[in-house]
Amino acid sequence: MNIVLEILLLLLTTIFSYLEALVNLFLPVKRKSVSGEIVLITGAGHGIGRATAAEFAKLQSVLVLWDINKNGVEETAAQCRKIGAKVYTYVVDCSKREDISKAADQTTRAFLPSMMKKNHGHIVTIASLAGSIGVPFLVDYCSTKFAAVGFHKALTAELAALKISGIKMTCLCPTFVDTGFVKNPSSSFSPVLVTEDVAKTLVDGILINKKMICIPSFASLSAVLEVLLPERAQRALNAFQGVKFDAKVRCLDKDKQT
Known part of the structure; x- marks a missing residue:
């Protein structure tokens, strides 16, 4: 195709996308039903996983x-059974491929190949705002969350390229959540989030097929500002936000250095 026509088509598609998004703002949002659907939740024994299961x-x-x-996942299962859900539990170390394969053989095999074959399903990635901006003294944590966001974006793009429209993708990016992972977190503009509130927002987003869920919602601006602001302004903004938490920073005793 002629390059001029390709550019014109891109512009028209972009304009149409904006108009479509504007119209959708005024239309009622349709929520899908997940009654009877198999929902696999990893890390279900505590925190966001437990609250999401409920x-x-x-x-x-x-x-x-x-x-x-085992104790954590059984406690979650007991809570969910009281609500009336049918629950199956497995002790799985998701860092070990053999554990995942064994558990998958015991479950209805709702992984990507099967989902693609059926063109049906929903994949949810639990990331963090730390997956789009760097946080001092959380280098290892930020690295894993950047990878999680990258996985979400890359797989979303791949499914679109394969024209598989029945598998939906959602990525959760909250600020600090009260899970005990970080001690005494605080911020000038964002309160520490309650696990149950995060889970409710996540599930609401899943039911309307929302691709990216930032909590609080204004946190989504952080990634945009990081691109638009000069480096000095970024550092000033980070300091202005007043993000604090207890952290152990490795240091050397100068008197013992050799």
Whole structure:
């Protein structure tokens, strides 16, 4: 195709996309039903995983709960069964391929190849705002969350390239959540989030096929500002936000250096 025509088509598509998004703002949002759907939740023995399981239990989903902690995942299962959900639990170390394969053989095999074959499903990635901006003294954590966001974006693009429209993608990017992972977190503009509130927002987003969920919503501006602002202004903004938490920073005793 002629390059001029390709550019024209791109411009028309962009304009149409903006108009479509504007119209959708005024249309009622349709929520899908997950009643009877199999929902596999990793890390279900605590934190966001446990709270998310409870939310899907309320929606009458069939829960498959994975966690490395047997007591934790059984406690979650007991809570969900009280709500009325059908629950299956497995002790799985998701860092070990053999554990995942074994558990998958025992579950209805709702992984990507099967989903692609059926053109049906929903993949949710639990990331963090630390997956789009760097946080001092959380280098290892930020690295894993950047990878999680990258996985979400790359797989979303790949499914689109394969024209597989029935598999939806959602990525959760909250600020600090009260899970105990970081001690005494605080920020000048964002309160520490409650796990149950995060789970409710996540499930609401899943039901309307929302691709990216930032909590609080204004946190989505951080990635944009990082591109637009000069480096000095970025540092000033980071300092202005007043993000604090207890961290152990490795240091050397100068008197013992050789």
